[in-house]
Every structure is written in C-alpha cells, then in structure tokens.
C-alpha cells in the first residue's frame with residue numbers, strides 16, 4: 001500500500017475546496033486536493049476546466065496549476081481510522097493518507113421528496129439532470145419539465161436549453177408573493193440581480209409557474225406523463241424527462257466520521273471555519289447551503305486560517321456575512337410548502353435501494369427500528385437518499401453513517417490497512 | 424470556422440460495440456445508446472440515474488467485470504466493457 | 510399488578526423466553542432499555558450451527574437448531590430463514606482428518622453430514638481458492654436474520670398476552686421485582702436477567718465479559734457462495750480464551766449479499782471498529798475466496814458477545830437470591846440456542862421438568878455465584 005503525509009488535505013474540488021487550497025498554497029502550505037468526481041469543479045463547474053463557463057470559473061481552476069497543490073480526482077475517502085489518518089480509494093487501489101490539517105469542502109446533495117412514480121426512469125433530480133447533462137447525457141430535443149424550488153430551477157433550465165432541450169415548464173413550489181419579495185430584495189445583491197436577469201431573458205418563452213409541483217409521474221417502464229398542481233389547479237403534461245428536487249442538503253458524512261459536531265444539519269464551524277475538531281475546517285455547502293459566493297469566501301477563510309493567517313481571514317468576514325445574508329433570504333423565500341410532504345401514497349417507495357414503501361415505515365418508531373425491520377437505509381446508498389426523507393416525513397432522527405463511507409472493494413480496504421512497505 | 428471534431432471511442436455495451444463521444448460519463452453513453460433504465464430494483468422494477476452525482480446508487484452497472492459501479496461517476500474509456508441489468 | 514415473570518432485556522434470548530413463558534400461560538413483562546432486538550442480537554451472523562466443543566454446548570445447540578427447523582414454515586419472510594447448510598473447510602490433510610473425526614462423531618449423534626473430497630468441494634463452491642483438501646457438509650444447518658426473528662418472537666409473546674415496554678431501562682433488581690430508571694416499579698414472582706453484556710451492571714460480580722466481534726457485509730453478489738463457509742481451523746483460533754483472533758466465516762444472505770466474519774477480541778470493549786483487525790479478517794476472507802476481493806464492502810460493524818469463562822451460558826437460578834434467574838452468556842451461539850435456552854429455563858421457572866439436563870448451565874457452577882457472594 002501507499003502511504004503519504006500532507007500538511008493540509010482539502011476534501012472536495014468544488015468552489016470552496018479550490019478556493020481553500022489556493023489560499024493555503026499561496027500562504028506557503030503544501031496541499032493535497034481530493035475529489036471523488038472524475039473532473040474538478042464540484043457541482044457548479046462540473047465539466048472541469050475545459051467546460052469552464054466564465055472567467056470566474058477559469059480563475060478558480062487555476063488553483064490546480066499551483067506548484068504547491070497536488071490534485072487527485074476519482075479519490076473516495078472511505079474511513080478515518082484514527083486521528084490524522086484517512087483511508088482513500090484511488091483508481092489504482094487503497095491508500096492511507098496522513099494529514100496535519102483538513103478542510104472539508106464536500107458540498108451538498110439534493111433533497112428529494114417522494115411522490116407516486118418518482119422511481120420511474122426519466123425522473124431525475126433537478127441538479128441531477130443538470131449534472132448528467134454536463135456529463136454528456138443526451139437532452140437535445142427532449143421534452144423536459146423542471147420542478148422544485150429556488151434559483152437552481154433557472155440555472156438548470158439554462159444549461160438544458162443551451163444543449164437543445166425543449167423545456168416545457170418550470171414548476172416552482174413557493175408562492176409568487178415570496179418569490180417576488182425575494183427578487184425585489186436582490187437589489188442589495190447587484191451581481192446576483194444581473195445574473196438573474198441574464199438567465200431570465202434567455203429563458204424567455206418557458207412558462208415559470210409558482211405554487212406548482214408534481215403530483216404524480218406515470219408511464220410504462222419509464223416516464224411518459226406528469227400530473228401537476230399549478231396554483232391550485234391540476235393538469236397533465238406529457239414529457240420525456242422530469243428534473244425534480246427540493247433544495248440542497250449539506251454532505252455531512254465526512255464531518256460525522258471525523259466526530260465533528262453538526263448544527264442544523266450542517267457541519268458546525270466557528271468564525272474561522274474551524275469545526276469542533278481542532279485542525280479540521282469546513283467550507284461551502286457542507287457547513288450550510290448558500291451557493292457559490294459563500295462557498296468561495298468560506299473556502300478562502302478556511303485556507304487562510306489553516307495556513308496561520310487569521311488577520312487576513314478576518315478581512316473576509318464582511319463579505320461572508322453578506323453572502324450568508326443572501327443565503328438566509330434564499331432559504332426563507334424558498335422554504336417548502338407543507339403540501340409537498342403529503343404526496344407519497346402508502347405504496348410509494350421511500351428507500352429505493354431496498355424498495356421499502358412508506359407504509360412499511362409508518363409502523364416503526366425510530367430510524368433504527370426501521371432499518372432493522374424493513375432494511376430501509378441499509379442498501380447501497382446507506383440512507384443518503386431515504387434518511388432525510390424519513391426525517392422530514394416521519395420525524396425519525398437520523399443516525400451517523402457507518403464506515404466505510406462509500407462502498408469500497410475488499411481488496412482496497414485490505415491494501416489501505418496493510419502495514420507499510422518497509423522499503 | 425470548422426466545427427470542432429468530437430473524438431469518438433469504441434465501448435462494448437452488453438456485448439455489442441458502439442462508438443460514443445470521448446469525455447462523457449458512462450451514464451451518458453448508455454443513454455445515447457438508448458439505455459435509460461440501467462438496473463432492476465430488488466423487487467424487479469426498472470431504474471435509471473437519479474442524482475447524477477454519485478449519491479443515490481441508482482445508476483449501478485457492471486464495468487470491466489466489476490459490479491455495482493456508478494455509471495454517473497465514471498467516464499467512458501476505450502474498449503470499456505459495460506453490462507446493464509447485471 | 511403482579512406479573513408471573515419480568516424479563517430484563519429484549520434481545521433474542523429474552524424474546525424467546527417471553528414467548529415460551531407466555532405460551533405456557535404465564536403473565537410476562539419484558540423491559541427493554543432501547544429498541545427490542547437492537548443489542549448484540551442485531552449485530553450477529555445468524556448462523557444456526559451445532560458446535561460440539563463439549564457435550565453441553567452440543568446439546569443446547571442441537572436442540573436450538575431443531576426448534577428453529579420445526580418452526581421454519583411459520584417464520585415470517587423477513588426472518589430470511591435459509592437452509593444453506595454449513596460447509597466446514599479443510600485446508601490440509603490434518604484438517605481433513607479432523608473433518609473425518611467430526612463426521613464420525615456426528616454419525617454417532619445422528620447428525621446428517623457428508624464428507625466432501627477435493628472435487629466435490631469445488632463442485633459445491635466453485636469460487637474457493639485452490640488448495641483446499643476437502644470439507645464436511647452439514648446440510649440441514651441454516652441462517653436467519655436475527656432482528657426480524659427477535660421481533661417475531663416478541664410479537665408472538667404479545668399476542669399471547671405478554672407486555673413489552675421499550676425504552677425502559679431497569680435500574681435495579683429489587684426484592685420481588687424491579688425498579689426502572691424512570692422510577693416505575695414492577696413486581697413479579699420471578700425476575701429473569703437477560704440483559705446481555707449489560708447484565709453485570711445489574712448484578713455486579715457476574716462472571717460475564719464482552720467479547721467483541723466484527724462483521725462486514727457486501728453489496729449483492731448472488732451465487733458467489735452457496736453455503737455458510739467455516740474453516741475447521743476456526744475452532745482452534747476462535748475459542749482460544751485469550752488474545753485477539755480472526756477466523757474465516759462467510760455467509761450468503763437471502764438478499765444475495767455476503768456477510769463476512771469474524772473476529773474475537775477480549776480487551777477492547779468499545780463499539781468502534783478495530784481497523785487493523787478488520788483488515789486481517791478481510792484479508793483472510795479474500796485469500797480463501799479470491800472473488801471476494803473485487804466485491805464492495807457496504808458496511809462494517811462490531812458487536813459484543815456476552816461471554817462466560819467456560820463458554821457455556823448462564824441459565825438458571827441465582828443462588829441466594831430468591832426469584833432471580835439468569836438467561837445470558839450465550840457468547841457466539843445465542844441465536845442458535847435462543848429457543849432451546851428458552852424452553853430449558855421456562856420449564857425450570859414454571860417448576861416443570863426440562864427436556865435437557867439443566868445442570869451444566871446453572872450459574873452456581875461459578876464460585877462467584879455459588880454462595881451469597883452476590884449482593885445487588
């Protein structure tokens with residue numbers, strides 16, 4: 001097995017991770033950036049440097065050229081067997097990595113809510129469909145409905161349209177009043193306003209409906225038709241794809257693995273982005289949903305703080321406060337309507353890995369009991385998809401994830417754990 | 424200006440050779456070849472990709488003899504052997 | 510109200526006992542600190558196997574297996590009962606000779622078994638690494654999913670009138686009853702301590718120690734293995750009373766997943782994984798079944814077996830403590846022996862003659878328990 005030690009390891013090569021790595025490397029630290037995706041960029045710049053959409057993205061990717069930054073794609077952290085040690089699966093096998101400090105920039109995943117038919121092929125996450133499209137998934141000519149909440153609806157519509165998709169409808173669950181107040185509030189965030197206007201104008205022609213959501217997806221073997229509620233009325237739309245999700249959830253598993261305290265479903269951090277574990281920092285969506293501005297600023301703060309430059313980090317606090325203010329407004333404007341929690345029928349699946357329907361969970365009193373008696377959350381995704389739904393729908397308190405963090409081959413596990421080559 | 428030439432490479436999909444653009448994910452290559460459903464659930468229902476980012480494990484296929492690989496997290500490679508519904 | 514019996518604990522041992530007692534008409538109260546069945550009963554392998562280290566272990570395991578076999582048809586699907594058989598692997602001539610001795614013993618006991626030569630072994634398990642000398646097949650042994658079996662037993666007991674209180678830890682064993690952590694008191698003619706490794710907390714001085722074990726489970730790889738595989742070397746390694754050890758122990762689950770065991774540790778009693786030992790255990794498994802090396806491990810976890818110094822459970826009255834009984838100490842065989850232990854103890858509590866000789870399992874065999882040495 002290979003073993004190596006780094007002053008600083010950054011987990012995640014999205015906006016937060018790249019910014020953190022650059023700030024720390026500019027301050028003289030040797031940095032290793034790990035990311036499980038085949039390409040850097042995280043969710044928003046998923047296609048890697050070749051697909052960088054703008055100058056900002058190109059600037060962020062320049063970090064990977066830094067002489068003090070090493071970058072490993074396809075690297076999956078799966079265990080932290082002791083202080084200062086990580087076990088990682090690399091494409092060539094398992095390895096053990098030592099670190100002095102660690103920055104968690106593990107981003108977010110989407111929040112799903114179950115509705116009848118949501119397991120049909122052709123039903124995707126919202127950002128999920130965007131991510132797939134960025135990876136070459138064919139969308140040209142497809143009739144697509146996008147449903148969910150927040151600005152991501154517009155961003156995804158933009159990506160898909162640019163790739164030739166026929167986006168039929170954007171269904172925003174929040175009522176018009178809240179969305180309008182949010183849009184008006186953007187005046188305090190002029191850059192965001194410019195972005196929003198640019199997007200909107202390109203999207204012109206796609207109906208954008210508030211107080212709208214999918215009631216049911218149907219089709220034989222794959223999605224053919226949707227039943228929707230729009231502003232209180234019901235209707236049907238025939239389509240090929242649905243992109244649907246309801247906001248984002250911080251990826252906290254790595255933080256939990258390391259014993260970091262969580263707060264409100266995110267990794268808790270102090271002013272310098274340090275978690276409850278000394279020397280372990282977190283930045284970006286992992287410590288609270290807030291988008292790319294917040295992610296980059298927090299990344300920079302974490303990188304500077306880890307490199308021992310607290311004064312410089314402090315100078316970024318006002319900008320972070322501004323970004324977090326935007327995040328708070330976003331969360332308030334696009335908070336979920338209660339009706340969304342009542343879409344699942346008794347036979348609607350909650351756990352897609354083990355095919356566990358809602359009714360099987362309703363007789364359980366806790367997440368633990370549900371796991372033991374129904375196998376809910378015991379499948380391949382280890383409750384990443386169904387756990388948050390069970391929490392929202394049934395009030396089950398989630399449990400920390402068990403190692404390995406990701407399914408890892410026996411061979412990899414053994415090689416990462418075997419004693420170091422004496423050579 | 425001439426259009427950029429997209430490099431293609433051959434992969435083996437359920438035993439048949441198909442040519443797909445380089446640089447795309449396995450999930451994308453499968454969809455291009457008409458395979459939206461990639462696996463059967465434990466009760467036998469067809470399933471395709473959901474999250475697109477390695478979280479949901481709905482896109483599991485067999486790649487080069489290894490089962491349970493996430494198609495959305497892997498890029499296609501020359502002569503890659505992919506089995507769906509395995 | 511006064512119950513006939515209060516059972517402290519809600520693991521598989523308690524669940525089986527509650528069912529036996531309720532079936533015999535006793536009024537039963539089961540008090541479980543957390544979720545029933547969520548203790549070590551949710552961590553074990555669920556291999557129903559007759560081990561024959563000594564006659565008492567053999568008698569209890571055999572009776573236990575036969576009781577599960579008889580109830581096979583009525584078990585719920587979730588209990589995942591599968592008669593996959595146990596295949597004992599012999600690595601060399603020495604272990605093959607042991608297999609032959611084991612076969613001879615089994616024959617005299619009337620236990621069905623079949624000696625497999627090299628060719629028959631590889632026909633039965635084509636994915637085994639080359640180099641095994643042969644094996645011994647016990648075709649009627651089985652595996653099940655213990656949490657579901659435990660909850661089924663408790664549901665049966667409840668249908669017969671037993672009462673189950675979950676999230677109700679017992680704080681003290683009082684005279685003629687128990688006091689719970691929330692202050693509630695319950696009274697009964699008999700109290701059975703079946704709290705697994707936590708039992709000494711309520712009865713200090715009990716000769717019972719946790720013996721940690723680790724397991725790992727893979728994603729679904731149907732047909733990679735067909736039998737519960739154990740190595741004949743297992744006995745030698747696992748039952749050494751001191752030191753950490755790993756053994757090859759692989760089980761095909763009804764889901765198509767493969768459950769990989771196992772390890773034994775005496776000193777470490779935390780719930781955390783022992784990574785180096787896990788590495789050793791998995792390396793051993795991969796060396797015996799090379800196809801496993803490519804399989805993805807979904808989860809790994811630990812469990813604490815309630816172990817006594819002589820490896821036999823504590824089933825019977827506590828000397829000097831009227832109305833107090835023990836049902837614990839089943840180490841690595843508590844799933845197999847749950848039903849037999851229950852029958853044996855229920856008969857004694859109800860003043861009937863048990864089918865098995867109860868004496869070898871009586872707590873009084875330990876000097877700590879022989880007089881009035883125990884005070885709550």
Ligand SMILES: Cc1cc2nc3c(=O)[nH]c(=O)nc-3n(C[C@H](O)[C@H](O)[C@H](O)COP(=O)(O)OP(=O)(O)OC[C@H]3O[C@@H](n4cnc5c(N)ncnc54)[C@H](O)[C@@H]3O)c2cc1C
Nearest residue numbers: 012014015016035036042043077106107127284285291292
């Ligand atoms: C599906 C999706 C689509 C989105 N689309 C947009 C959009 O169009 N516009 C927008 O402004 N915002 C979008 N967002 C919000 C986006 O998360 C943020 O704007 C921004 O990308 C956050 O940066 P980050 O660095 O915190 O996280 P991310 O960009 O998510 O980066 C985290 C990285 O860490 C990696 N990682 C996580 N766990 C591990 C591990 N255990 N081992 C190794 N690597 C790991 C991940 O694979 C990922 O590459 C989207 C979010 C999601 C979930």
Ligand SMILES: Cc1cc2nc3c(=O)[nH]c(=O)nc-3n(C[C@H](O)[C@H](O)[C@H](O)COP(=O)(O)OP(=O)(O)OC[C@H]3O[C@@H](n4cnc5c(N)ncnc54)[C@H](O)[C@@H]3O)c2cc1C
Nearest residue numbers: 518520542548549550553554556679705722812843844845
């Ligand atoms: C790795 C491993 C593999 C195994 N494999 C097998 C196998 O293949 N076959 C086999 O037969 N056996 C196997 N076993 C052994 C088997 O799991 C145990 O022997 C059996 O589960 C013991 O059951 P129990 O009811 O005594 O303990 P538990 O299930 O632990 O039950 C005790 C219960 O008491 C409760 N409790 C504790 N304190 C209190 C209190 N103060 N008040 C109220 N309740 C309390 C606990 O919460 C718990 O639920 C294995 C064990 C391990 C660790």
Ligand code: FES
Nearest residue numbers: 475477479480495
């Ligand atoms: S689509 Fe979710 S893991 Fe690939």
